[in-house]
Amino acid sequence: MNPQETSTIQAKRDPTELRVLAFDVFGTVVDWFGSVRSEVARRNLGVDADAFAGDWRAGYQPAMAAVTRGDVGWTLIDDLHRMILDDLLSQYQIEMSEPDRYSLNRIWHLLDPWPDSAAGLRALHPNYILCTLSNGNLGLLTDLVRHGDLTFDCLLSAEVFRKYKPDPDTYLGVASTFDVSPSQVMLVAAHHNDLAAARDCGLMTAYIERPQEYGPQAIKDVSPKPDNDFHARDLLNLEGQLSRVRA
Template sequence: MPSTSAHRLAGEVDVLAFDIFGTVVDWHGSIAREIAALHPQVDADAFALAWREGYRPAMARVMSGELGWTLIDDLHRMILDAILPRFGLGHLDEAARRQLNRAWHRLAPWPDVVEGLQRLKRRYTICTLSNGNLGLLTNMAKRAGLPWDCVLSAEVFRAYKPDPATYLGVAKVFDLPPQRVMLVAAHHDDLAGARACGLRTAYVEREIEFGARRPKDVSPQPGNDLHSRDLLDLADQLGC
């Protein structure tokens, strides 16, 4: 049963905004499966990790002004081109690279996600708040059956999380004070950024985000309003 504090919170929030990579979809497992199927000679686990490791440094180049505004699709392609030779795939032609880069549009949701979102949607407006671009997030939702009411992205605000423009942008879109919006994420730094802007926060445990061989510490941390095992548990806590 939901806790007393969660019942209280349930009436104080109107919008649930979701981080996507790692929180809603299994990026590591999805990328590794595609690589294993296409190039069985490659260490798929290492490839997925290497591709993702380039994500923050690439965004930092945009945030510092070294690069102009750049979509995540294009940053993913830059990272991909850089790592392919390391894995013996430097020979891939343009068509193969484009198709592989679109793997980020095909990420599979965690098993609890579709049902959890459907339950949460009955009571709340649910939207994405991802650094992924609009085309990526829309294609992903269409393929995976993710029932968003609205797709919001760093692309809308021309700022990457944890820029306050992203978190406050959700509240502005829905004409709400920040405390009526809750960020749902599996990353404490993302939640801290949202909390600093006045949003409510809910942590979701995704212990194997980086693969079963690298379990994450998913212990509760102070500051978050809610801590949940998965989206079904979150729905229970929010009375959905």
């Protein structure tokens, strides 16, 4: 077995007891950069589409942090994305009508899945409850699932818990929703900080390699970290590893 595909199971978390797989969505299941970049380029805004897409996403964490700190009241990701977009259009000195701003912001509802995502979820589904655990709001996630033909049993999000990841209530909320122990839930994500926060709450963790999350010009380091229970190149590869555990 390739070392990057080897599971490093910690004794306190037994993968044979796993019941629920909770998926981060942006970057893990769907390709936000490629989708946003393509839409920006299609609109001929006269800007570097790669840079604009990256700048839009770069405003995501600071905007959520402002909500978490209480600087602003509870705000859905749709509205945060729009606030960031309005600021970017001003910074880039782009004039855009209200209908065009609205439709451009809706690209976050139409992000394309990674090539393995739909098939990987279908392969995992017979043996596990599959849910999202995303900071995206429910309307956005519903559109993404329909757009990408993605198989989930339940959509859980920051909107449900009124807290953004990495708040512990989001991770523990998955276990509570399905009446299982945290150790019977595994977060599947392409972001080590998300996975670390889940582990702190007692969840198992699986890292998914998405080296081109930020585009082909900004390849991510996807080296394994020993704290994760599984490390997989994609969702189909994760199912292959889990099938060996179940055998």
